[in-house]
Amino acid sequence: MIQRDEIFLAVSGSARQASTNTALLNAIADAAPSGCRVEVYDRLAGLPVFCPDAEADPLPAPVADFVARVERCDGLIISSPEYVRALPGGLKNAIDWLVSRDEIVFKPVVLVHASHRGNDMLEQLRLVLSTVTRNFHPELFLRFDLMKRTPREIGEVLAEPEKRRAVEDFLQAFARFCKACRTEVSER
Ligand SMILES: Cc1cc2nc3c(=O)[nH]c(=O)nc-3n(C[C@H](O)[C@H](O)[C@H](O)COP(=O)(O)O)c2cc1C
Numbered sequence: 001m002i003q004r005d006e007i008f009l010a011v012s013g014s015a016r017q018a019s020t021n022t023a024l025l026n027a028i029a030d031a032a033p034s035g036c037r038v039e040v041y042d043r044l045a046g047l048p049v050f051c052p053d054a055e056a057d058p059l060p061a062p063v064a065d066f067v068a069r070v071e072r073c074d075g076l077i078i079s080s081p082e083y084v085r086a087l088p089g090g091l092k093n094a095i096d097w098l099v100s101r102d103e104i105v106f107k108p109v110v111l112v113h114a115s116h117r118g119n120d121m122l123e124q125l126r127l128v129l130s131t132v133t134r135n136f137h138p139e140l141f142l143r144f145d146l147m148k149r150t151p152r153e154i155g156e157v158l159a160e161p162e163k164r165r166a167v168e169d170f171l172q173a174f175a176r177f178c179k180a181c182r183t184e185v186s187e188r
Helices: 020-030 061-072 089-098 119-132 151-158 161-186
Strands: 006-012 036-041 075-079 109-113 136-143
Touching: 006 020, 006 061, 006 161, 020 036, 020 075, 020 109, 020 151, 020 161, 036 061, 036 161, 061 089, 075 161, 089 119, 109 119, 109 161, 119 136, 136 161, 151 161
Parallel strands: 006 036, 006 075, 075 109, 109 136
Antiparallel strands: none
16 A cells, blocks of 8 residues: 555644744644654634534635645644633634534544643643544643743754654654554444
């Protein structure tokens, strides 16, 4: 069988221009080893507030674009700040748009995190994600202390050989998980 790249959609829970979470995802995309491709999605601020009445066809254009990206990817990587001991409203809003749809049900999902803080948010996000997909992998998790650093500094930190190796190992492990999930679905 011809091997193809695993494509990961990396969703940032922060809408901030100089977001550490978005910068971490960009650095992960830059470090992707052969066989993996990472597309960063940092447009949660463009999604309208979720309303079940608006789930009819056609979806609002930014939602349709987001859903199509989720459908196309082999797995989702999410990185988010903590706001008021919870996950940011924008990220929860995006997940709400997916919740009654087929695209998310078997989608492999993992978390990365750009801070030494934010454990309440991580706990909540784990609960939410394990509710919306059967293939959330809580143990596959990568965390760096990058709070208050600039995107440029984050690029430099992640370029350090040890960190780059950690990112490569993480992406390769996620690629194996995504393949295993596909095999399981195809054997159903
Ligand atoms: C409105 C707001 C609320 C926050 N609440 C918390 C919090 O409850 N706990 C925490 O550890 N950090 C909190 N923070 C700090 C952010 O989680 C932290 O700065 C994070 O690294 C920002 O991510 P970003 O750089 O990707 O935007 C808060 C920040 C803002 C703006």
